[in-house]
Amino acid sequence: MTLTPLVLGPAGVPVVTDAEQARSAPEVVVLSAMAHAQGEAGEAIGVAFLAAAAGLDEERRAVYGDLVLSSLNAAARRMLEAMMKSGYEFQSEFARSYVARGVEKGRELGLLEAKAQAVLAVLDARGLEVPAEIRERVLASTDIAELDRWIRRAASVRDARELLATTGS
Numbered sequence: 001m002t003l004t005p006l007v008l009g010p011a012g013v014p015v016v017t018d019a020e021q022a023r024s025a026p027e028v029v030v031l032s033a034m035a036h037a038q039g040e041a042g043e044a045i046g047v048a049f050l051a052a053a054a055g056l057d058e059e060r061r062a063v064y065g066d067l068v069l070s071s072l073n074a075a076a077r078r079m080l081e082a083m084m085k086s087g088y089e090f091q092s093e094f095a096r097s098y099v100a101r102g103v104e105k106g107r108e109l110g111l112l113e114a115k116a117q118a119v120l121a122v123l124d125a126r127g128l129e130v131p132a133e134i135r136e137r138v139l140a141s142t143d144i145a146e147l148d149r150w151i152r153r154a155a156s157v158r159d160a161r162e163l164l165a166t167t168g169s
Contacts, residue, residue, distance in 0.1 A: 017045055029049050030068055112144065115147035116147055122151060126155075
């Protein structure tokens with residue numbers, strides 16, 4: 001007796017564009033995205049997945065979401081981006097949580113950049129020359145407490161090189 005392997009190719013995976021079908025079988029909509037989202041059904045598959053994602057636990061929502069989003073064609077990704085930019089209010093918790101994470105990350109990066117610029121502005125206002133390596137180190141910092149410490153130190157150092165010293169305030 002010879003065994004014949006069963007290979008599941010794109011033709012064997014249904015195109016899932018219905019929200020109810022996606023909610024009842026989220027793994028199938030993920031497979032659908034991986035097999036068919038490069039085609040014209042990409043947008044509809046992406047929207048169906050958003051409906052399914054609402055019922056998933058955080059871990060599956062993240063993994064499945066990453067698989068679906070990376071499988072979408074360029075037009076589908078642009079459509080979802082346009083929905084985000086136009087003020088579209090996402091219906092699924094999945095989409096809202098990822099948008100919220102992006103907003104929070106943007107705030108964090110903006111705060112880091114503002115504090116780094118504040119360090120340099122204080123040094124500049126005091127007429128201190130800032131060597132390139134000090135400027136680069138300040139701009140590369142991802143530690144808010146460190147930047148706060150440097151802002152305070154920038155007000156009193158005699159030379160910008162003293163800014164990074166580990167002793168003092």
